[in-house]
Amino acid sequence: MLAIELAANTIPPVTTTDSIQLAIDRMAEFKVRHLPVVNDQLFIGLLAEADITDPDHSLPISSLQQLHVNTFVYEDKHVYDAVRMFYEHNLTIVPVLGPNKTYDGVINQYAMNAYFGEITAIAQPGGIIVLEVSNRENSMSQMAQIVESDNAQILSSYARNFPDSTRMEVTLKLNKADISSINAAFLRYGYDVKATFNHNDDDDDSMNRYESFMNYLNM
Template sequence: MHAKDFINPMLPVLKSTDTVGEALNWMEEYRIGQLPLIHEQEYQGLISHDILLDADEDLPLLALQPEFEDAFANVNQHIFEILKIVQQHDLQAVVVLDEEQSFVGTISVQELLNQFSKNLGSQEIGAVLEIAVENRSYSLSEISRLIESNNVKIISSYYTSGTGLEDSKDILTLKLNQQDISRVMATLERFEYDIVGAYNFEEITSPDKERYDMLMKYLNL
Protein backbone atom coordinates (compact mmCIF):
# COMPACT_ATOMS: atom_id res chain seq x y z
CA MET A 1 0.00 0.00 0.00
CA HIS A 2 2.33 2.68 -1.30
CA ALA A 3 1.67 6.01 -2.99
CA LYS A 4 2.27 4.63 -6.49
CA ASP A 5 -0.53 2.10 -5.93
CA PHE A 6 -3.17 4.80 -5.42
CA ILE A 7 -2.42 7.07 -8.39
CA ASN A 8 -5.43 7.79 -10.57
CA PRO A 9 -4.06 8.20 -14.13
CA MET A 10 -7.36 9.70 -15.29
CA LEU A 11 -7.03 12.85 -13.17
CA PRO A 12 -6.01 15.83 -15.34
CA VAL A 13 -2.86 17.87 -14.85
CA LEU A 14 -2.97 21.67 -15.05
CA LYS A 15 -0.55 23.76 -17.10
CA SER A 16 0.25 27.42 -16.57
CA THR A 17 -1.33 28.22 -19.95
CA ASP A 18 -4.67 26.67 -18.96
CA THR A 19 -7.40 29.10 -18.00
CA VAL A 20 -9.37 29.37 -14.79
CA GLY A 21 -12.50 28.27 -16.65
CA GLU A 22 -10.81 25.13 -17.98
CA ALA A 23 -9.55 24.20 -14.53
CA LEU A 24 -13.01 24.68 -13.02
CA ASN A 25 -14.57 22.47 -15.69
CA TRP A 26 -12.07 19.67 -15.00
CA MET A 27 -12.64 19.87 -11.26
CA GLU A 28 -16.37 19.66 -11.78
CA GLU A 29 -16.05 16.75 -14.21
CA TYR A 30 -13.77 14.74 -11.92
CA ARG A 31 -15.47 15.91 -8.70
CA ILE A 32 -12.27 17.01 -7.03
CA GLY A 33 -11.45 20.32 -5.34
CA GLN A 34 -7.73 20.47 -6.13
CA LEU A 35 -5.51 19.66 -9.11
CA PRO A 36 -1.72 19.89 -9.53
CA LEU A 37 -0.02 22.60 -11.58
CA ILE A 38 2.90 21.05 -13.49
CA HIS A 39 5.61 22.69 -15.59
CA GLU A 40 7.92 20.34 -17.54
CA GLN A 41 7.29 17.49 -15.06
CA GLU A 42 8.08 19.81 -12.14
CA TYR A 43 5.43 20.17 -9.46
CA GLN A 44 4.50 23.82 -8.87
CA GLY A 45 1.75 23.32 -6.29
CA LEU A 46 -1.98 22.68 -6.09
CA ILE A 47 -4.67 24.89 -7.59
CA SER A 48 -7.76 24.89 -5.38
CA HIS A 49 -11.38 25.32 -6.40
CA ASP A 50 -11.93 28.17 -3.91
CA ILE A 51 -9.12 30.24 -5.46
CA LEU A 52 -10.52 29.76 -8.95
CA LEU A 53 -13.97 30.99 -7.96
CA ASP A 54 -12.57 34.45 -7.19
CA ALA A 55 -10.74 34.76 -10.54
CA ASP A 56 -11.83 35.64 -14.07
CA GLU A 57 -12.54 32.52 -16.14
CA ASP A 58 -10.29 33.70 -18.99
CA LEU A 59 -7.33 34.32 -16.70
CA PRO A 60 -4.38 31.93 -17.29
CA LEU A 61 -3.29 29.91 -14.29
CA LEU A 62 0.14 31.50 -14.65
CA ALA A 63 -1.36 34.56 -12.95
CA LEU A 64 -2.38 32.60 -9.84
CA GLN A 65 -0.30 31.55 -6.86
CA PRO A 66 -0.48 27.76 -6.33
CA GLU A 67 -0.58 26.31 -2.82
CA PHE A 68 0.97 23.36 -0.99
CA GLU A 69 4.11 23.18 -3.13
CA ASP A 70 5.82 21.38 -0.24
CA ALA A 71 2.98 18.90 0.30
CA PHE A 72 3.56 15.76 -1.77
CA ALA A 73 4.28 12.05 -1.40
CA ASN A 74 7.13 9.98 -2.76
CA VAL A 75 6.27 6.93 -4.84
CA ASN A 76 7.17 4.45 -2.11
CA GLN A 77 5.60 6.21 0.88
CA HIS A 78 3.16 4.07 2.86
CA ILE A 79 -0.54 4.87 3.02
CA PHE A 80 -0.22 5.88 6.69
CA GLU A 81 2.35 8.54 5.76
CA ILE A 82 0.12 9.77 2.94
CA LEU A 83 -2.83 10.09 5.31
CA LYS A 84 -0.63 12.13 7.65
CA ILE A 85 0.15 14.54 4.80
CA VAL A 86 -3.57 14.78 4.01
CA GLN A 87 -4.41 15.58 7.63
CA GLN A 88 -1.64 18.13 8.06
CA HIS A 89 -2.63 20.16 5.01
CA ASP A 90 -6.34 19.30 4.66
CA LEU A 91 -5.84 18.11 1.08
CA GLN A 92 -8.28 16.74 -1.47
CA ALA A 93 -5.48 15.60 -3.79
CA VAL A 94 -1.96 14.36 -3.12
CA VAL A 95 0.76 14.68 -5.75
CA VAL A 96 3.24 11.80 -6.10
CA LEU A 97 6.86 12.49 -7.07
CA ASP A 98 9.73 10.12 -7.90
CA GLU A 99 13.24 10.08 -6.44
CA GLU A 100 14.27 12.92 -8.78
CA GLN A 101 11.29 14.99 -7.61
CA SER A 102 9.61 14.65 -11.00
CA PHE A 103 5.84 14.42 -11.23
CA VAL A 104 4.46 10.86 -11.40
CA GLY A 105 0.73 11.25 -10.79
CA THR A 106 -2.08 12.36 -8.51
CA ILE A 107 -4.00 10.60 -5.75
CA SER A 108 -7.63 11.48 -5.08
CA VAL A 109 -8.02 11.67 -1.30
CA GLN A 110 -11.61 10.44 -1.53
CA GLU A 111 -10.49 7.35 -3.45
CA LEU A 112 -7.63 6.87 -0.99
CA LEU A 113 -10.00 6.92 1.98
CA ASN A 114 -12.36 4.51 0.26
CA GLN A 115 -9.52 2.06 -0.34
CA PHE A 116 -8.23 2.50 3.21
CA SER A 117 -11.71 1.75 4.53
CA LYS A 118 -11.78 -1.50 2.54
CA ASN A 119 -8.34 -2.46 3.85
CA LEU A 120 -9.60 -1.99 7.41
CA GLY A 121 -12.27 -4.58 6.72
CA SER A 122 -15.16 -2.14 7.05
CA GLN A 123 -17.03 -3.97 4.27
CA GLU A 124 -16.78 -7.27 6.11
CA ILE A 125 -19.59 -8.48 8.35
CA GLY A 126 -18.50 -8.42 11.97
CA ALA A 127 -18.49 -6.51 15.21
CA VAL A 128 -16.22 -3.65 16.24
CA LEU A 129 -14.74 -3.46 19.74
CA GLU A 130 -13.11 -0.48 21.42
CA ILE A 131 -10.80 -1.25 24.33
CA ALA A 132 -9.28 1.43 26.56
CA VAL A 133 -5.57 0.88 27.20
CA GLU A 134 -2.88 2.89 28.93
CA ASN A 135 0.37 4.16 27.43
CA ARG A 136 0.76 1.35 24.92
CA SER A 137 1.31 -1.09 27.78
CA TYR A 138 -1.14 -3.56 26.30
CA SER A 139 -0.18 -6.75 24.47
CA LEU A 140 -1.97 -7.17 21.15
CA SER A 141 -0.81 -10.78 21.00
CA GLU A 142 -2.46 -11.51 24.35
CA ILE A 143 -5.70 -9.80 23.31
CA SER A 144 -5.64 -11.74 20.05
CA ARG A 145 -5.10 -15.00 21.93
CA LEU A 146 -8.08 -14.32 24.20
CA ILE A 147 -10.32 -13.44 21.28
CA GLU A 148 -9.25 -16.43 19.20
CA SER A 149 -9.90 -18.74 22.16
CA ASN A 150 -13.58 -18.08 21.35
CA ASN A 151 -13.13 -19.02 17.66
CA VAL A 152 -13.25 -15.37 16.62
CA LYS A 153 -10.52 -13.66 14.60
CA ILE A 154 -9.33 -10.06 14.32
CA ILE A 155 -9.75 -8.72 10.77
CA SER A 156 -8.02 -5.40 11.43
CA SER A 157 -6.93 -3.13 14.26
CA TYR A 158 -5.84 0.42 14.81
CA TYR A 159 -4.63 2.48 17.74
CA THR A 160 -5.85 5.96 18.70
CA SER A 161 -3.86 8.06 21.16
CA GLY A 162 -5.70 9.85 23.95
CA THR A 163 -5.96 13.60 24.38
CA GLY A 164 -3.08 13.72 26.84
CA LEU A 165 -5.31 14.74 29.74
CA GLU A 166 -4.85 12.97 33.05
CA ASP A 167 -7.98 10.83 32.79
CA SER A 168 -7.79 10.15 29.04
CA LYS A 169 -6.89 6.73 27.69
CA ASP A 170 -5.70 5.40 24.38
CA ILE A 171 -8.19 3.33 22.39
CA LEU A 172 -7.49 0.06 20.61
CA THR A 173 -10.17 -0.56 17.96
CA LEU A 174 -10.66 -4.10 16.68
CA LYS A 175 -12.75 -5.31 13.74
CA LEU A 176 -13.78 -8.94 14.28
CA ASN A 177 -15.04 -11.54 11.82
CA GLN A 178 -18.23 -12.36 13.73
CA GLN A 179 -21.18 -10.43 15.11
CA ASP A 180 -21.86 -12.77 18.02
CA ILE A 181 -19.14 -11.57 20.40
CA SER A 182 -20.82 -12.14 23.76
CA ARG A 183 -18.22 -14.75 24.74
CA VAL A 184 -15.39 -12.54 23.52
CA MET A 185 -16.61 -9.64 25.65
CA ALA A 186 -17.02 -11.91 28.66
CA THR A 187 -13.50 -13.27 28.25
CA LEU A 188 -11.91 -9.83 27.89
CA GLU A 189 -13.80 -8.46 30.89
CA ARG A 190 -12.78 -11.52 32.90
CA PHE A 191 -9.16 -10.53 32.27
CA GLU A 192 -10.01 -6.95 33.29
CA TYR A 193 -9.91 -5.34 29.87
CA ASP A 194 -11.92 -2.11 29.75
CA ILE A 195 -14.37 -2.38 26.83
CA VAL A 196 -15.62 1.14 26.12
CA GLY A 197 -17.54 0.46 22.93
CA ALA A 198 -19.10 -2.36 20.92
CA TYR A 199 -20.74 -1.84 17.53
CA ASN A 200 -22.49 -3.87 14.84
CA PHE A 201 -22.81 -6.88 17.11
CA GLU A 202 -25.74 -9.23 17.63
CA GLU A 203 -27.91 -8.20 20.54
CA ILE A 204 -28.18 -10.80 23.27
CA THR A 205 -31.82 -11.80 23.71
CA SER A 206 -33.61 -14.08 26.16
CA PRO A 207 -32.92 -16.81 27.03
CA ASP A 208 -29.37 -16.08 25.83
CA LYS A 209 -29.29 -12.86 27.84
CA GLU A 210 -30.15 -14.70 31.04
CA ARG A 211 -27.31 -17.16 30.46
CA TYR A 212 -24.98 -14.26 29.61
CA ASP A 213 -25.91 -12.40 32.82
CA MET A 214 -25.34 -15.57 34.86
CA LEU A 215 -21.95 -16.02 33.21
CA MET A 216 -20.96 -12.42 33.96
CA LYS A 217 -22.01 -12.80 37.61
CA TYR A 218 -19.92 -15.97 37.84
CA LEU A 219 -16.88 -14.29 36.28
CA ASN A 220 -17.17 -11.36 38.68
CA LEU A 221 -17.12 -13.56 41.76
Protein backbone atom coordinates in the same frame (compact mmCIF):
# COMPACT_ATOMS: atom_id res chain seq x y z
CA MET B 1 1.30 -0.26 0.57
CA LEU B 2 3.21 2.44 -1.31
CA ALA B 3 1.68 5.68 -2.54
CA ILE B 4 2.27 4.74 -6.18
CA GLU B 5 -0.10 1.78 -5.80
CA LEU B 6 -3.05 4.14 -5.22
CA ALA B 7 -2.01 6.78 -7.76
CA ALA B 8 -4.06 7.17 -10.94
CA ASN B 9 -4.42 9.58 -13.84
CA THR B 10 -8.18 9.90 -13.56
CA ILE B 11 -7.97 13.68 -13.07
CA PRO B 12 -5.99 15.45 -15.82
CA PRO B 13 -3.53 18.05 -14.53
CA VAL B 14 -3.35 21.61 -15.81
CA THR B 15 -0.33 23.55 -17.05
CA THR B 16 0.88 27.01 -16.16
CA THR B 17 -0.27 28.26 -19.58
CA ASP B 18 -3.83 27.00 -19.12
CA SER B 19 -6.41 29.57 -18.12
CA ILE B 20 -7.72 29.92 -14.60
CA GLN B 21 -11.20 29.26 -16.00
CA LEU B 22 -10.07 25.88 -17.34
CA ALA B 23 -8.86 24.96 -13.85
CA ILE B 24 -12.17 26.05 -12.31
CA ASP B 25 -14.14 24.02 -14.86
CA ARG B 26 -11.98 20.95 -14.28
CA MET B 27 -12.40 21.18 -10.52
CA ALA B 28 -16.15 21.35 -10.99
CA GLU B 29 -16.13 18.43 -13.44
CA PHE B 30 -14.21 16.12 -11.09
CA LYS B 31 -15.71 17.53 -7.86
CA VAL B 32 -12.35 18.43 -6.30
CA ARG B 33 -10.94 21.62 -4.79
CA HIS B 34 -7.35 21.03 -5.90
CA LEU B 35 -5.52 20.33 -9.16
CA PRO B 36 -1.91 19.42 -9.93
CA VAL B 37 -0.07 21.88 -12.16
CA VAL B 38 2.31 19.98 -14.44
CA ASN B 39 4.58 21.16 -17.26
CA ASP B 40 6.15 18.44 -19.44
CA GLN B 41 5.60 15.79 -16.73
CA LEU B 42 7.33 18.00 -14.13
CA PHE B 43 5.26 18.85 -11.05
CA ILE B 44 5.08 22.64 -10.58
CA GLY B 45 2.69 22.79 -7.65
CA LEU B 46 -0.82 22.15 -6.37
CA LEU B 47 -3.52 24.67 -7.22
CA ALA B 48 -6.20 25.19 -4.57
CA GLU B 49 -9.62 26.59 -5.37
CA ALA B 50 -9.34 28.92 -2.37
CA ASP B 51 -6.25 30.54 -3.88
CA ILE B 52 -8.10 31.68 -7.01
CA THR B 53 -8.85 35.27 -6.06
CA ASP B 54 -8.26 37.11 -9.34
CA PRO B 55 -11.62 38.04 -10.90
CA ASP B 56 -10.16 37.73 -14.42
CA HIS B 57 -10.38 34.00 -15.04
CA SER B 58 -9.03 34.35 -18.58
CA LEU B 59 -5.53 34.87 -17.18
CA PRO B 60 -3.08 31.95 -17.22
CA ILE B 61 -2.47 29.91 -14.09
CA SER B 62 1.08 31.28 -14.01
CA SER B 63 -0.40 34.66 -13.02
CA LEU B 64 -1.60 33.32 -9.67
CA GLN B 65 0.36 34.38 -6.63
CA GLN B 66 0.56 31.00 -4.94
CA LEU B 67 0.96 27.34 -5.80
CA HIS B 68 1.55 24.75 -3.08
CA VAL B 69 4.91 23.40 -4.22
CA ASN B 70 5.52 21.07 -1.26
CA THR B 71 2.11 19.41 -1.12
CA PHE B 72 2.80 15.95 -2.55
CA VAL B 73 4.19 12.53 -1.67
CA TYR B 74 6.90 10.57 -3.42
CA GLU B 75 5.92 7.31 -5.07
CA ASP B 76 8.05 5.18 -2.72
CA LYS B 77 6.50 6.58 0.47
CA HIS B 78 3.97 4.63 2.49
CA VAL B 79 0.34 5.46 1.81
CA TYR B 80 0.08 6.79 5.37
CA ASP B 81 2.16 9.77 4.22
CA ALA B 82 -0.64 10.54 1.76
CA VAL B 83 -3.16 10.19 4.59
CA ARG B 84 -1.17 12.74 6.58
CA MET B 85 -1.28 15.13 3.62
CA PHE B 86 -5.05 14.74 3.30
CA TYR B 87 -5.47 15.38 7.02
CA GLU B 88 -3.00 18.23 7.57
CA HIS B 89 -3.89 20.24 4.46
CA ASN B 90 -7.58 19.34 4.06
CA LEU B 91 -6.96 18.12 0.51
CA THR B 92 -9.25 16.49 -2.02
CA ILE B 93 -6.33 14.96 -3.97
CA VAL B 94 -2.67 14.25 -3.23
CA PRO B 95 -0.13 14.33 -6.10
CA VAL B 96 2.28 11.40 -6.30
CA LEU B 97 5.74 12.11 -7.72
CA GLY B 98 8.64 10.06 -8.98
CA PRO B 99 12.34 10.93 -8.89
CA ASN B 100 13.17 14.57 -9.67
CA LYS B 101 9.51 15.46 -9.06
CA THR B 102 8.19 13.81 -12.20
CA TYR B 103 4.42 13.54 -12.07
CA ASP B 104 2.92 10.04 -11.65
CA GLY B 105 -0.72 10.84 -10.88
CA VAL B 106 -2.94 11.62 -7.91
CA ILE B 107 -4.59 9.81 -5.04
CA ASN B 108 -8.18 10.97 -4.71
CA GLN B 109 -10.53 10.65 -1.77
CA TYR B 110 -12.40 7.76 -3.35
CA ALA B 111 -9.21 5.70 -3.63
CA MET B 112 -8.24 6.57 -0.08
CA ASN B 113 -11.64 5.63 1.33
CA ALA B 114 -11.61 2.37 -0.63
CA TYR B 115 -8.16 1.62 0.79
CA PHE B 116 -9.36 2.18 4.35
CA GLY B 117 -12.41 0.05 3.67
CA GLU B 118 -10.08 -2.76 2.66
CA ILE B 119 -7.60 -2.55 5.53
CA THR B 120 -10.34 -2.25 8.16
CA ALA B 121 -12.13 -5.34 6.77
CA ILE B 122 -15.41 -3.45 6.53
CA ALA B 123 -16.71 -5.81 3.84
CA GLN B 124 -16.26 -8.90 5.99
CA PRO B 125 -18.89 -10.00 8.52
CA GLY B 126 -17.94 -10.03 12.17
CA GLY B 127 -18.24 -8.28 15.49
CA ILE B 128 -16.54 -5.14 16.77
CA ILE B 129 -15.21 -4.55 20.27
CA VAL B 130 -14.14 -1.13 21.51
CA LEU B 131 -11.78 -1.11 24.49
CA GLU B 132 -10.38 1.72 26.58
CA VAL B 133 -6.92 0.98 27.96
CA SER B 134 -3.96 2.81 29.41
CA ASN B 135 -0.93 3.27 27.18
CA ARG B 136 0.95 0.65 29.21
CA GLU B 137 -1.91 -1.86 28.85
CA ASN B 138 -1.98 -1.61 25.06
CA SER B 139 -0.68 -5.11 24.40
CA MET B 140 -1.92 -6.37 21.06
CA SER B 141 -0.45 -9.81 21.74
CA GLN B 142 -2.59 -10.21 24.86
CA MET B 143 -5.71 -8.97 23.07
CA ALA B 144 -5.06 -11.41 20.23
CA GLN B 145 -4.58 -14.24 22.72
CA ILE B 146 -7.96 -13.50 24.33
CA VAL B 147 -9.69 -13.41 20.93
CA GLU B 148 -7.94 -16.51 19.58
CA SER B 149 -8.76 -18.50 22.72
CA ASP B 150 -12.38 -18.26 21.55
CA ASN B 151 -11.52 -19.60 18.07
CA ALA B 152 -11.71 -16.14 16.51
CA GLN B 153 -9.24 -13.79 14.84
CA ILE B 154 -8.64 -10.05 14.73
CA LEU B 155 -9.26 -8.87 11.17
CA SER B 156 -8.21 -5.29 11.82
CA SER B 157 -7.42 -2.97 14.70
CA TYR B 158 -6.74 0.68 15.26
CA ALA B 159 -6.07 2.94 18.22
CA ARG B 160 -7.13 6.48 19.04
CA ASN B 161 -5.33 8.57 21.64
CA PHE B 162 -7.20 10.92 23.94
CA PRO B 163 -5.75 14.45 24.26
CA ASP B 164 -3.97 15.12 27.56
CA SER B 165 -4.56 11.57 28.75
CA THR B 166 -2.59 8.38 29.28
CA ARG B 167 -5.55 6.33 28.07
CA MET B 168 -6.47 5.31 24.55
CA GLU B 169 -9.30 3.66 22.65
CA VAL B 170 -8.63 0.41 20.77
CA THR B 171 -11.14 -0.89 18.22
CA LEU B 172 -10.99 -4.55 17.16
CA LYS B 173 -12.83 -5.99 14.15
CA LEU B 174 -13.23 -9.75 14.57
CA ASN B 175 -14.15 -12.54 12.17
CA LYS B 176 -16.88 -13.82 14.49
CA ALA B 177 -20.40 -12.41 14.66
CA ASP B 178 -21.33 -13.69 18.11
CA ILE B 179 -18.74 -12.03 20.32
CA SER B 180 -20.55 -12.27 23.66
CA SER B 181 -18.09 -14.82 25.05
CA ILE B 182 -15.12 -12.75 23.84
CA ASN B 183 -16.62 -9.68 25.47
CA ALA B 184 -16.96 -11.62 28.73
CA ALA B 185 -13.33 -12.74 28.47
CA PHE B 186 -12.09 -9.17 28.10
CA LEU B 187 -14.11 -8.20 31.17
CA ARG B 188 -12.60 -11.09 33.14
CA TYR B 189 -9.13 -9.86 32.25
CA GLY B 190 -10.00 -6.42 33.59
CA TYR B 191 -10.43 -4.59 30.29
CA ASP B 192 -12.78 -1.63 30.07
CA VAL B 193 -15.16 -2.61 27.26
CA LYS B 194 -16.72 0.62 25.99
CA ALA B 195 -18.94 -0.86 23.27
CA THR B 196 -19.63 -3.99 21.24
CA PHE B 197 -21.29 -4.40 17.85
CA ASN B 198 -22.44 -7.76 16.53
CA HIS B 199 -22.54 -7.96 12.73
CA ASN B 200 -23.31 -10.88 10.46
CA ASP B 201 -24.31 -11.53 6.85
CA ASP B 202 -28.03 -11.75 7.61
CA ASP B 203 -28.60 -8.53 9.51
CA ASP B 204 -25.59 -6.40 8.62
CA ASP B 205 -25.96 -3.99 5.70
CA SER B 206 -22.67 -2.18 6.40
CA MET B 207 -21.23 -3.30 3.05
CA ASN B 208 -24.26 -1.94 1.22
CA ARG B 209 -23.91 1.35 3.07
CA TYR B 210 -20.19 1.40 2.32
CA GLU B 211 -20.72 0.77 -1.41
CA SER B 212 -23.43 3.45 -1.52
CA PHE B 213 -21.03 5.87 0.16
CA MET B 214 -18.29 5.04 -2.37
CA ASN B 215 -20.72 5.58 -5.26
CA TYR B 216 -21.72 8.93 -3.77
CA LEU B 217 -18.08 10.06 -3.53
CA ASN B 218 -17.48 9.00 -7.12
CA MET B 219 -20.47 10.91 -8.57
